Amino acid sequence: MPPPLSSYGGCPIAPSSVIDGDGPRVALYTKEFAANPQRVYQELRARYGSLAPVEIAPGVPATLVVAYETAKRILHDPEHFPADPRTWQANVPLDCPVLPMLQWRPNAQRNTGAVHARLRSANTFAINGIDLHAAQVLAEKIAVRLINTFCAVGRADLLAQFVHPLVSEVLNTLVGCSPDIGARVAQGMAAIFDTSADAEDGNAILESALYEQTMHKIAEPGNDITTRMIAHSAKLTEEEVIHQLVVIYGAGIEPTVNLIVNTLRLMMTNDRFGGGMVSGSLSTGDALEELLFTDPPLANFCFSYPRQPIFIDGVWLPAHQPVLISMSACNNDPAVHSGDFIANRSHLAWGTGPHACPAKDLSSTIARAAIDQLLDALPEMELAVPVEDLQWRPGPYHRSLASLPVAFEPTPPMAV
Template identity: 60%
Template sequence: MDTARARSCPVALGSPIDSDGPRVALYAEEYAADPHHAYREMRRQYGSLVPVDLSPGVPATLVIGYHTAVRILNDPDHFPADPRTWQQNIPGECPVLPMLEWRPNALRSVGSEHLRYRRANASSLAEIDLHALHAVVEQAAIPLINAFCGDGAADLISQYAFPLTFGVLNVMLGCPAEISQQVASGMAAIFEGVNADKGNAMLASALFDLVTLKRSVPGDDITSRLIAHPAVLTDEEMIHQLVTVYGAGLEPQQNLIANTLLLMMTDDRFAGSVHGGSLSTRDALDEVLFIDPPMANYCVSYPKQPILIDGVWLPAHQPVIVSMSGCNNDPALGVNEFGPNRSHLAWSVGPHACPARSVAYLVVQDAIDQLLDALPEMRLATKREALAWRPGPFHRALVSLPVTFPPSPPLAVL
């Protein structure tokens, strides 16, 4: 079918799910290597709504039009987040199921249940002492930096971004080391889509142990506050609130640290800030959130009935994925209408917008500043083009971030 002729008819394109042509494979290495080229091609061929596969045989519609995404994200009546009808026909071993399946939490609920879960989560997050959190990040950062500062080289993901993010999350959630190791393994399997069903089960088991511990020995942490909340969450509900906190806090923050450091080391506008230039870490953070957000595609909904959007019929109960990256870079916005510090969708919008953005900003910015203060002459150890990106339909994540620097003496431990 001729694309130009198809667009002249308001419904000629039919449904992205049932597209006669090939769907874009978001799990492919080619997409991970250059997603922005892929978005340009998607926009040229399909417009704002794109037929994609999240994994082999799992179709979805990807939204890459900014204004279309905002409309969808602010319309939970037509675009609810409950996937239970969809997942009835999805095999349990599907690698993306743990990222999309129904859970009794705010991310996958609607109406009064969504409000109940969201209030419990927002209240527990609001009680985090941000001043004390500065010290938590610093206490996590210094031993990690000391472990490699004398070597003159490091991988900033495996040796810094991941262990720091995970360690800070464990402190905020009150999770001891023996439980947190199972959490890390389970989360990795879910995000990588490798043995995701087993990772999901491992994660649930570990979080049940954490909930059991905190019911008997509460502390000043998110888990204990969720347990004490007037919502009176059951053990199962508690597990799935914690899945959300770990899922939203671990992978995205790790990627945001790495992607921002990459920008600051390779872009002339920011590279000077490694040596105390005029542009701040916060400027770089906002640029990454706008141009290359750590969760490129997510904010999933499942229309209750067929609905016509932008001349395309979206089928009932099939996943609609918002591409925060694709939408942020939508040429329809115009350079002057929006700026990288104002309108990006990296935190989402509407009733499912992230309630922890201030916490995330603090952790990521402090982590970057601690590292740059300690190793101001750090350089990327390879050409940017040689870096590899992890395949996957949701995240924007480097495999590794190798750097070099003059060997330095260890920092004083607080």
């Protein structure tokens, strides 16, 4: 019998290994993984090469891509690696904790080809209508107001008291969403990202809140993301608008919050950025770019589902099983990692190819404005606990601290 034909390139190649779900897999959802993921990525690369067998939830197998060039090849090949999960989803229990995050939705993130192009055109139109300068000013004003609530105390949890409320309020304003609806959206999205037992309920809360938002903007249009989506020539249905907003919030809150918090941690613990924040030789922009390279806020994502068994890098990947890109592992791949982060944007933190993030400039603008306002107000700020005592939230997708406690000299509130 002749060797099987590779479905990737059409060459007759006998498989050197198979990733099939029966062998040992590394769990990406544990506290142990969250505490030191880079060590795990190094071990996976040393043992398996570019493609490693993992679990994204108990009993849910996937393949993790840990090599930079392989990731780029996959991300630019939606024909062989489509983003539509419906065949995989049909065999997943309804109570699976990762299902709310990965399930098919009528949005650009979970579709391929012409459907993806139509839905993405509405997304990019709505996002490109944002005035980045106005967004920066908005973020700065919110930052000052939030800083004034704790600057006279001398201590704060920057995640809970500053970063999360700032990003949520900015995004709610840009989407045209009321604080009440926005709070429910944040609650639902947090449950989905954490893959907790409440993920299914969180998804229901999320969709209900965004249904209200869509109905409100159909009745009362404004100058906001939701209105522009509704008005776009793609003529989205109400359901499609709801699920484009799921992507906007999913990509807008959690990754941007993590980007700001993790960059602040980097700047407070690395002498090149000043340590105490005053004497650093590198800028906020430099810190953000380095963080996106070395420890991206969305560490493992960009899911795809091969239509048929596929041979790549000496491994057969099974049909319809999730393949996810470890942006964190790929950015730190020794084959491409030079250690030069200044003005180097070859990282994969925003993805690449047809599903690359269309809001990267907006996220970076919000992050830079928030950090600069905070450092201007509290330049001597330091971590309130040893860096090794910081706790990381478990979960297969994000690189997220549970809190960021800081201490500083109490200072009077700033003029608003």
